[in-house]
């Protein structure tokens with residue numbers, strides 16, 4: 250029987266480059282040292298979360314100092330780090346250049362001599378241990394790298410409740426092909442199983458999570474910064490997510506992806522090394538969209554009787570600038586622009602909340618029906 254996966258935790262109170270570098274090096278040391286994993290001459294793909302072209306202060310993307318520290322350590326053993334990511338929206342060289350710049354990645358890469366990927370080709374990858382989908386088109390530089398380091402941000406998520414290590418690998422799917430997955434797999438549990446399949450296909454060797462400043466509330470792009478002062482690392486993205494759930498007080502049965510992991514027999518047990526996990530646990534992390542809160546199964550979503558009980562995207566027209574990013578990224582194509590503001594056809598809406606996730610102005614929120622708010626009342630404080 251396999252021993253528990255090791256999850257390393259290290260305090261990191263700020264994004265000061267020296268503090269981050271020391272903390273990331275300690276994470277690697279806890280796991281046996283970076284040279285245990287990475288050898289001279291290897292190409293190492295670094296996969297951050299660059300969801301939107303937002304600056305690091307928004308807490309929506311992996312902070313560039315974390316990416317830079319990992320890249321520096323990779324270079325110190327004589328390997329070549331390269332940033333590989335497919336953000337939300339179109340996946341082109343032009344959009345990559347813009348997002349790298351906006352997220353602070355260009356500056357950090359120039360500072361430390363880290364490469365940025367502009368190869369937008371994909372490779373079909375087939376996995377045996379699949380739950381929902383057997384093969385995916387995965388970003389070629391991820392597939393061809395000798396080693397992949399997944400560098401997610403700890404955040405809440407409007408559809409999946411939480412996004413961290415496993416969900417971050419959805420960025421291994423090129424640009425708007427992600428919308429196809431949303432349309433093909435609208436049921437939330439099935440979609441979560443698909444996320445697991447994608448993570449297994451992209452096969453990250455190591456995960457280093459940015460939880461120095463996490464995001465709570467209206468995540469994954471419009472929530473509030475919640476300082477946790479922590480970095481985590483593990484060879485298992487599943488065990489790392491389990492540790493993160495324990496830190497933010499999110500139970501397995503409230504979390505779509507980890508519920509599916511349990512159903513599929515994927516081990517989540519972990520043993521902590523480094524700093525004590527108890528120092529970082531918070532009881533009041535704001536997670537508004539827990540599994541079980543709403544009617545989110547495909548058959549229920551299609552029920553006309555339950556229309557008024559479904560969570561739905563809602564636009565704040567005072568904030569909306571009429572850019573139509575939401576319309577362009579709606580997998581179900583149920584958004585029309587009326588007087589330069591989005592109008593939603595809720596009958597066809599699959600509640601993927603891509604519109605809320607990708608709105609650059611945070612103008613879309615998820616409106617929960619009154620019945621769900623009442624159901625949640627009994628759950629607080631946790």
Ligand code: SF4
Nearest residue numbers: 569570572573575608
């Ligand atoms: S809601 Fe957001 S994404 Fe949609 S048009 Fe307005 S600002 Fe753009």
Ligand code: SF4
Nearest residue numbers: 579598599601602604
């Ligand atoms: S309107 Fe928003 S939540 Fe509904 S399908 Fe389109 S992107 Fe998804």
